[in-house]
Amino acid sequence: MPLRRLSQAEYRNTIESLFGTGVTTTVRFPDEPLGPSTYGTPTQVSEVERDRFEQAGDEIATRVIASLSTIAPCDTGKGERACAEAFVSGFGARIFRRPVLAAEKDRLLAFYDGLRPAPISSSHSDAMQAVLSAMLQSPQFLYHWELGAQAPNVEGGLLRLGGYEIASRLSYFIWQTMPDDTLFMAAASGALETADGVVAQAERLLNDARASRMVLGMIGQWIGIAGLPALAKDSSVLTVTDPLRQAMNAEFEGFAKYALLDRGSYAELLTAPYSFVSAPLSAIYGTAAGSSTTPTKTTLSEGRMGIFSQSAFLALKALPQESSPVRRGKLVADRLLCREIPPPPPGFSPVPPPLQPGQQTREAYAEHSTNSTCKACHSQMDPLGFAFEHFDAVGRYRATEVGRPIDASGTVTDLDGKDVSFKDATELLPAIANSKEGQACMVSQVTRYALGRALGDFDQAALEQGLVDFQAARLDIRKLIPSLAKSKSFRYRIPDAGEIIQ
């Protein structure tokens, strides 16, 4: 798999794990391309990234150097050089996320030694600051290295990952940050060399509050939650305020965490009758939003079920004035059914024609089902999006549009081999949640998120076993994740072309 570097989020979380909550950098990193279907993290460090990592490393080192004795205590009675040595192999192992090799230690100490005498004449503190900054710019820190420090374990043409590699895979997958002390100890003891040992740690990580980063990271990418701060609608529809945006985000986070981690239920993610609402959401939910200022678990009516009937998805996947059956349907096809929709052809206009007086939104998309060029792809998206037509550009319920009843019916083709008709989302979503195709897609999504790469033949066994375990656990992702963690896909990797494996 391609060498990846830490994403911005991983970088910031890792810095906090190393130096304490609140330690961060003011450096702005370049925007990262998100791999929408592999959840891939960025691979490259070119000049601008190098520059930003240098600035951030310098800034963080400057900031923490005064408290270095707290972060990495040292008996100064033994001399400054001894402290440098202790730091490099002690705290250094946390920065590198594995023991520091002898050659690496020698190189770091040679670097330290070079700073002390003339002409540079650094003090111990200045030299340590430079060492720290350099370690934060080191490849061992910046990359998701999966070439063990030691000789690789080759088994049947595959490479079995070592304990520290597994520890990092687990912690970045579930916590979006570096391993904690317990994981490091498990790596050191050899506990992560066995499937059972990996499962035990995966379960422990899942029971920690940081596991929410996995859920919010994955589902957040589905619905494009990062776009929420810029969400705006035509003023004739609704003026979207900051309190409303915050309430929408709180609803998304509260619900996704509860459904997937507290309840452990993929089915509830799609079909739960409840949500987590607060007063500002009355703009969308009416009185059902209640008067609480904090997100409160509440049963919703209006045919709302699951995360795809909630404000964030409905408002983000819509146009400024109208709903967007295409955007909503594409997301359902892509994320819930793993059906790849080819991109639009050259020369297309992505803008739907304006609604004519008396025309319903759905009717504006009629050409997609009659024009054969459009139809090939849109027949796979639009009907899935029509299911949500009871919800307008911001997600408010509507029984009628332009004085006529809403038609939210449609058919999802070839769901587990059958064409399934639905009257609206309340029939579509349970059909997907109950289908093998939907469940297998969720297994695939989680696996891609765990591995940060596209899947291949090598991963079929993990996907199949994952689906078996997922179904046996009544679609509990808290059981799916350990199942994936013990799979060969997670614990082994295929050697890269040209890689030296002896």
Place this chain on the structure above:
Amino acid sequence: MTITRRGLLQAIGASGALIPLLGTGEAHAGTSTPKRVLFVSWSNGYWMPAWRLSGTETSFTFGDILTPLEKLKSKVIVVDGLGQRVHYEANAGALGWGKDQWYGGHDGNPAVLTGVPLSKYADNLEQSGGDSVDQYIAAELAKTVSLPFQSLVVGPWSSGGYGGTVSYKGKSPGITPESDPFNLFKKIFQGRALPMGTFDKARATRKSVLDYLDKSLGQFSTRMGTDDKLRIQSHLDSIREIERQLGDPNITMACTAPDPGASFDTHDDVSNYPKALDLFGKLLVASFRCDLTRVATLTLSDAGGDNLVFSWLGSDFTGKGDEYPIRQYHDITHNAGKSADHTGRKIRVEQWFYEQIASIASQLDQTPEGTGTMLDNTLIVVTNTMGENHDSKVQPFVLIGNLGGYFKTGRSLKYPVTNGLGTAHNGILVAIANAMGVNGSAFGDPKYNQELPNLKA
């Protein structure tokens, strides 16, 4: 060391207007006047009827979009009828595209300056098929001339990755443009104002860090596979480039660094975009004038330009869009043609971009050099990753300036378009390389490595 570096920057900023620079490449280059090239590109194409000219090859009238070039008319060649033939002739399906069909539009980035189709399309993480011509020229020049910077790749409000760049080194996701002009200022001018022979501790420490990283990266990649080795090599190249730039200056030359002025937000507040672009222009002109580099690439937007709201063009350019919550560049582009107002906005935006380019060209044209001006030895290549119809089948080019008289300027040229697809645009890239004194026919797709006819003087 951070504090020291900041202190140094403040010192430069405070009196930056008249600092003699050290360590420029002039002495390395001998006495001939250097030739430089600046590529300017952005996305979203043009409203082509307003970009096109009327008249004949030598007697023509600019359309609305190009009117800002009126004063420079005798130094311009407008090239119509080229297209990304390599892109459209490639087997799209084989490269991971869903069907045997290109999206066209925003996938023009990897081909516009490389002259080869992209090598991989996956999840918006596209990779080019080879060097872009700016990087090719830069690398070739570096074989004979040692300059502080082989090239500068910059762009306000730009981003890395998909659609965010047109510069590539080999098969790669592309060089992320520097989006902060103050960072660029630091990079190219910091440290060049130190008196000769001064020992600078911060600089020496920084060199030690880079040396350590250089060795670490080398060791880190020893067992890696081929592709990962290339990734680490790109990281290593960026370290070596800085190490090289920090090489002890031993040559003095009088050259004035521009004063960047007070800093401003270059990331979130897009109303600062004109100021940022203006500063980038000044810094690039200065880096040419001081011979710090001879190749630069300026990207004016990322793939969609979704963050670009042209509030400075008036109230008609703010407020809600037709398709997006805000009337931003992508929205303006998609909706051109819908009404006279919509089309008018698209034309005005493109015209504004050309006003900024004309400003850079004028700065060069107002600086005497040899028997003419800097513009006579500098070529500005203006293009776009798209043409019309959201694709790059016909892709516009404008050349401003000259490279020591290589081109016959003051002309409007049209090349044949067949079945909607323009003449391979490679020919103009080959010509630019040749004009820069680099072997153009070794560049890009061998099928199209002939210089475009009728450009030369």
